[in-house]
Amino acid sequence: MKTGLENIEQHLKQQTKKPPLDLWHPELCGDIDIVIKANGDWFHDGFPIKRQSLIKLFSTILRREEDGDYYLLTPVEKWRIQVEQTALIIVDMDVVNAGQPDQKIIFTSNVDDQYTLGEKYPLTVSSVGNSNEAIPFVCLEQKLTAKLVRAVFYRLADLAVEKNGGFVVASEGLEFAIG
Incomplete structure (x- = not known):
């Protein structure tokens, strides 16, 4: 059986x-x-x-x-x-048109799916699951989330600019706070 x-x-x-x-x-x-x-x-x-x-x-x-x-x-x-925390893990990222108004940040998951940071796949920083630690993650379909590995988050932070006392990254014309 x-x-x-x-x-x-x-x-x-x-x-x-x-x-x-x-x-x-x-x-x-x-x-x-x-x-x-x-x-x-x-x-x-x-x-x-x-x-x-x-x-x-x-x-x-x-x-x-x-x-x-x-x-x-x-x-x-x-x-x-x-x-335990999130269903998927973001293991890589690419930047298209870096520093330009039409900049796009494309994340790759541990199952090789790609997600472009934007309205459909926003970035959030909060605690997830049993952790009290602030974790950056991307919201996906089916109410799933994908946590950014530390190396990807550091690369993302390198793109951040200071705005209103915080730091943001831009993708698809939108800005996302990174903490």
């Missing part, structure tokens, strides 16, 4: 693009022993998931709901997982 994890993996192998999670509302099947650690590592039954391709697949069906919990979804299954 297949486990919930094997059923999810089998269903995902048939996907060719990101699934329409906003259309899926299955009943809760239960909890599955998957934990996303604060450093972005994924664990199942206490062991690290080493296959990056599997982590990428699972990230496409991950949603945070109004109750604050995280779920892996298929059209017919919903499994609650644990997330």
Whole structure:
């Protein structure tokens, strides 16, 4: 008999693009022993998931709901997982047209998705999860967030300018406070 994890993996192998999670509302099947650690590592039954391709697949069906919990979804299954801080990690960034009015900051996540800092993907600095530490993160679809690793935050801080007693970075014509 297949486990919930094997059923999810089998269903995902048939996907060719990101699934329409906003259309899926299955009943809760239960909890599955998957934990996303604060450093972005994924664990199942206490062991690290080493296959990056599997982590990428699972990230496409991950949603945070109004109750604050995280779920892996298929059209017919919903499994609650644990997330220590944020679901994803921002591991790199690029700047297009640096210093120009049309500057864009593009972040890359630990699952190779890219997000352009702007109205759709804003930057926030606050405490997340069990931490009281101020953490910079990007707000994503499905109520998910992606924490900036320290090196990316330092690169972002290098772009900051002082404004009204604080520091901001600009992207897509908008300004974002970095603390």
